Amino acid sequence: MTDIVMSPPVRRAGWIPGIATVAAVALYGWAILSAEEDWQVLGLLALAVIATVIGMVSGFGRSVQASWAAHESKLNGAALIGIVAVIAALSTQHFPLLMLSTMLLYFTASLGMNIQFGYTGMVNFAGAAFFGAGAYTAAVMGNVAWFPPLLTLVLGGVVSMALSLVLVFPIVRTTGHYAAVVTIAFGVLFKTFLEVNEILGGPQGLMVSSMRLLGWDFMDSPQIGGMKLSFYVNYALLCTALAALVFIAVRRLERSWLGLHMDAVRLDETAAACFGISVKKTKILAFLSGNMILGIAGALYGMMISFIAPSSFTFSDSLLMVSMVLLGGMGSPWGGALAAAIVILLPEKLQFLQEYRFLLFSVLVILVLLFRPDGLLPRQIRNYFPGARSRQ
Amino acid sequence: MTTSPLLEFTDLTKRFGGVTALDAFSMHLDRGEILGLIGPNGSGKTTSFNLLTGIYPATAGTIRFDGQEITNASPRQVYEAGIVRTFQRSRLCLELSIYDNIMIGDTSRLSQGLWANLVKRNSFRAEFDASFQKARDLVATFSGHLADRMFEPVGTLPMIERRRIEICRALVSAPRLLLLDEPSAGMTHDETDQLMRDILDVRARGNGLSIIIVEHEMGVIERITDRCVVLSYGRKIADGTYAEVASDAEVQNAYLGVD
Structure with a gap:
């Protein structure tokens, strides 16, 4: 009669692959953070490689992707719970918690770099300088007793933004490599300035007072049912909250007309301008907002490690931040999380390889660029309202 | 007149x-x-x-x-x-979707503010829905089968479809x-x-x-x-x-x- 083939109703992917991945990653995170013996670390790394290969070959990776696209907000919530669970599991151990918190702050920083580099295509080789600007703000404001430390975080972002305001004008007037060179110059200038400036502690650096929130000093160890937890639990939770907030903001930015304009500016400035997009305004927005995020993350980092020096904010730290964006995938927020974890964990956990561990890290970056040029978790096509796509 | x-x-x-x-x-x-x-x-x-x-x-x-x-x-x-144009060498953003490329052409009608884009997501949603309908209708007049593929990257399309998308991008702002x-x-x-x-x-x-x-x-x-x-x-x-x-x-x- 009729040769019209009824296509089966499109089934939305289930949430199970997504939840399973969150649980597996959380478990793995706990395991590798608490692993102390070299054989444990090596075993876990081998496991990660094998699991990734199996996931890619068996197609499980794709079903995780589909699952995430269909249930994004729920799975993001699950990921948040996963991080809190790992913090709870590690709650008495100082060092793993410090590492986890550092990862979360680097993840936050990578989100800021992503706005600049991943979306708008502006390479910022002074990431560590803007991160450091936030940390030094925290150090200076720590001496002002009446100033609420939570506002210091915001102020760290504002100071970093104010510094970028000086830098942004030469940057929007130049393009490509030239703009990148301007940021390199600024990064070097920033470090040199700190080294010669006596008020800011010179090369010896400064102490940073700890975070205080509603009268609660973050240096105090929380007690739960007679059990004394590490004081880093405070920081780990705050870092999680900060990372989650910034993640939501950056996601919304990407899924807005402003994010679209950033992509347009990255991919073709001339065409963007011919359709009424203000290239200059878009670049200024990207550069300032990215650096504000770096500054906020830096301020919290300073409070957490309680001592900062110019040598913590060098050009190679900036390179590390750029490589995080490349490693994870340009414009991919979750890619930044994975890259931050790798960048922090590998050098720390492979101490037994001594200086060779940096070689290993470089090899990893080269391998990723060779075989996965779009990064470990490449960016997906923009989906303004995930989960609602079936309406089309 | x-x-x-x-x-x-x-x-x-x-x-x-x-x-x-x-x-x-x-x-x-x-x-x-x-x-x-x-x-x-x-x-x-x-x-x-x-x-x-x-x-x-x-x-x-x-x-x-x-x-x-x-x-x-x-x-x-x-x-x-x-006044809008197309280019001799196609200047679409190949890694962006058909919809995204067309929306680049409609800048003058879309909210540009940070607040409107990030915070007021409900009114953003309304703007998105309206512009999606408009872009889809426009694409449908040129190439019906693409109207159901609005979120596919332009880079996967053959040359003629790319030209059409480029023309849609130029026409979406009613020049x-x-x-x-x-x-x-x-x-x-x-x-x-x-x-x-x-x-x-x-x-x-x-x-x-x-x-x-x-x-x-x-x-x-x-x-x-x-x-x-x-x-x-x-x-x-x-x-x-x-x-x-x-x-x-x-x-x-x-x-x-x-x-």
Whole structure:
């Protein structure tokens, strides 16, 4: 009669692959953070490689992707719970918690770099300088007793933004490599300035007072049912909250007309301008907002490690931040999380390889660029309202 | 009813160092007209588009659009005046979706503020829904099957579909003047034919759109233009209907050379 083939109703992917991945990653995170013996670390790394290969070959990776696209907000919530669970599991151990918190702050920083580099295509080789600007703000404001430390975080972002305001004008007037060179110059200038400036502690650096929130000093160890937890639990939770907030903001930015304009500016400035997009305004927005995020993350980092020096904010730290964006995938927020974890964990956990561990890290970056040029978790096509796509 | 031309070039000149790409070029475009801008390679066709859209500043001369002088306006001001273009080499963002590419063309109607984009997600949603419908309808008029693939990357599409998306991107803001720079480049004969039908369709839909088309395919020019302007070495050498310019001795010399 009729040769019209009824296509089966499109089934939305289930949430199970997504939840399973969150649980597996959380478990793995706990395991590798608490692993102390070299054989444990090596075993876990081998496991990660094998699991990734199996996931890619068996197609499980794709079903995780589909699952995430269909249930994004729920799975993001699950990921948040996963991080809190790992913090709870590690709650008495100082060092793993410090590492986890550092990862979360680097993840936050990578989100800021992503706005600049991943979306708008502006390479910022002074990431560590803007991160450091936030940390030094925290150090200076720590001496002002009446100033609420939570506002210091915001102020760290504002100071970093104010510094970028000086830098942004030469940057929007130049393009490509030239703009990148301007940021390199600024990064070097920033470090040199700190080294010669006596008020800011010179090369010896400064102490940073700890975070205080509603009268609660973050240096105090929380007690739960007679059990004394590490004081880093405070920081780990705050870092999680900060990372989650910034993640939501950056996601919304990407899924807005402003994010679209950033992509347009990255991919073709001339065409963007011919359709009424203000290239200059878009670049200024990207550069300032990215650096504000770096500054906020830096301020919290300073409070957490309680001592900062110019040598913590060098050009190679900036390179590390750029490589995080490349490693994870340009414009991919979750890619930044994975890259931050790798960048922090590998050098720390492979101490037994001594200086060779940096070689290993470089090899990893080269391998990723060779075989996965779009990064470990490449960016997906923009989906303004995930989960609602079936309406089309 | 005004009878003044929609667009008017007066002695428009562009020099790049010692090279005069466009030499005292004067012409006009009437409302609703399709004008063919033709001439051998390097005769200044694309240069006049680039001057008109504000990509290069003019060395001398003026451009008036709808009575307003727009010489040396920025690309953005030109866009806001209602002039849009396609490019000789396709300039779509290949890794972005069809929808994203079309939305790049609709900047003037979309909210630009941080607050509206990030915080007021409900009104953003309404804006998204309306613009999605509009983009989808526009795509459907050119290429029905693409209307269900709005979130696929443009990079996976064949050349003719890319051209169509480029034209959709130009048309989504309901412009008054559309500049087409070699729309048939890189396409087969059949594809070119289809594309020409599309363009005539667009004009038939009314709304008083005027078009300037740069094209090497003379069949296309003959079929769709009301009038042609011929350039050679940056100078205008003929202006008239296709039949008139095709029989012009100077035009034949410019294309075929003089013995």
